[in-house]
Amino acid sequence: MTNLITRKRTPTISDVAAAAGVSSASVSRAFTRADLLSAATVEHILRIANEIGYVPNHVARALSTGRHGNIGIIVSDLANPFFTLLIRAVQIEADRHDFCVFLGNTDESPRQEDKLLNRFSGQVEGIILVAPRLTNEKIHAHAEKRALVLVNRDMPNVPRVLIDSSLGVTEAVAHLAELGHRSIIYVRGPPGSWANQQRRSAVQAAAKTRGMEFATVCAPVPTFEAGRSVVPQILASPATAVVAFDDLTAQGILAGLAEAGISVPRQMSVVGCDDVLGASTYPPLTTVSSRPDEAGRTALSLLLDVLRRRDVKDVRYSLDTHLVIRSTTSRPAERDRCPNPDPALTAHAVS
Amino acid sequence: MTNLITRKRTPTISDVAAAAGVSSASVSRAFTRADLLSAATVEHILRIANEIGYVPNHVARALSTGRHGNIGIIVSDLANPFFTLLIRAVQIEADRHDFCVFLGNTDESPRQEDKLLNRFSGQVEGIILVAPRLTNEKIHAHAEKRALVLVNRDMPNVPRVLIDSSLGVTEAVAHLAELGHRSIIYVRGPPGSWANQQRRSAVQAAAKTRGMEFATVCAPVPTFEAGRSVVPQILASPATAVVAFDDLTAQGILAGLAEAGISVPRQMSVVGCDDVLGASTYPPLTTVSSRPDEAGRTALSLLLDVLRRRDVKDVRYSLDTHLVIRSTTSRPAERDRCPNPDPALTAHAVS
DNA sequence: CTGTTAGCGCGTTCAC
DNA sequence: GTGAACGCGCTAACAG
16 A cells, blocks of 8 residues: 555564564664564564565664764775785774775875874774874873774873884894994884884894994885885985885885895895895895784774773783795895905895 | 763764754755855854764765765776776775775685675665675676676676777787797686686687787686796796786796796796786786776776666676786797807806 | 654663 | 654755
């Protein structure tokens, strides 16, 4: 009778109620708190709901409960495998817990980061903010308004998971020192990056301990291109070894070095950070491990904790790292003192 | 006075209304139909909304309008730069149109793809499904229920954008033929992939035209590792050139070849597909261009069209491709016929 | 131009 | 165990 009117409108809870001869409250309960209803009623409601083709409206449910089963993740560079692996892990875990994930990419822009944070608001229950470039104040403001978990940013009173690369980086410098390097250079990453500050300090401190010369050059964004473009500055320095902010930068440096006719590791040793390129560079990159997937999983479960009990505040997970030695480090060529120690090698280098 | 109660509740439209001394409807208008209000009022409302820290609640808005401004994108491998670049482009465009994006990663599993499609339903207005591994029937069923745009899958009656790599692949084979190759091998990608079928056919057809020997081997997932593991099979064949399903696979092949002591391109030519690794392989990879970013942008605007006028159905965008020659292709070494044409090269190869 | 009113679809007090 | 009534935050229709 009403089926002429009710064309193709998606059925609501009250359509089911009417058809089942119960109140809409009962239908709601049948789907969310079945234990409050008699088994017979539940079965009856579910059956006819299915017949009608009723499916609960997430949006309406969210508006009334405040929970919609979505979380957000914001990263600074989708093209970087570090973030990609982390997102992937978050996604898989979120899936297991029946959460959907919103993705945000800031392309290193703090403004965009701020905008996305706001934009997600109201649509997600919580946000995982990875390697933010925002100031502490801004982050704090957002953290007050919604559940927020940080990755690679250390800030009191905001739950966070940190990949502590200082351990691995220190190992790396020790490794270089033992090989005989006396002067190293650190290629800096994004200024707002906690990881960059941590790595820089670790390299500097370790270099000092070992009595090595230390300098830095700047690759403001962590990309292949930025790494490549910084090579002339590296070559202008007395350094025989370079530690790069991350693997992408290191890979760019490798390419730039090759173009300049510098053989790695014979004439220059290179160390990356993150270990996300595996053996896919040439030569295979010596780098500092990190575990983006584990960081992602940890961040997600931390976020779920926060969602459950709102008092989780000053939690701080720290993941350690270590050096992975592949083929881009060796003892330095003694380029100034002894020009041609090995004719074969030299010939090779010239070619 | 009320600030003791209003602790940290996120401000609503009526908070702004009260503070601004206007009705909540005006606040709503200030954010959605500013043209209906006097400029002064709009400015005033926006200013104090900003002071209070008000940000519109998308969920509530969605409940009343029926549109929530979310779209979903589902890809098969988040770690593949092809998808990453595409997502990035979609994200940027979505942002410009004030849409948020849900991300789904299937890890090549059709089941997961199906599940995500369902899960997103009701939370998004439309979905961009990239390089699906699902059957045509399943896809069709989903397309009936919600706005769906396909990337790299050709199916009547579903809007789609296709990257036509057959052009570039044909060029690639011609290039190899001109260099003197007589036998080539194609490394296949995922079975459910439209791009794989298209590329395979194109290589085969072009090889036939040129009178070249043609064979295939299988790397079931497009990854570095899969490419590497397929190298023994390549070496067991008479082929002097290989065309890989994508750049990742090609990069793995490069690595495997290097490990086997085969010099590229002298002893083996390698061509990739997608051109997403730039010059970051060693040697820099000859490959077939594609424009994942443009595909992403196109897909998004197509989806927006579908959302506006529900009659958009059989639209089919096709993006062309071409060969990008770098350093992994050259004329074949004449290994069987003329053992040592060039002593210098041979010495090099043996080392 | 602006305020008032009435829902969007659902979950949740209360009563019964 | 079940129903009636209210409200989540916002937009749309109608007044004025």
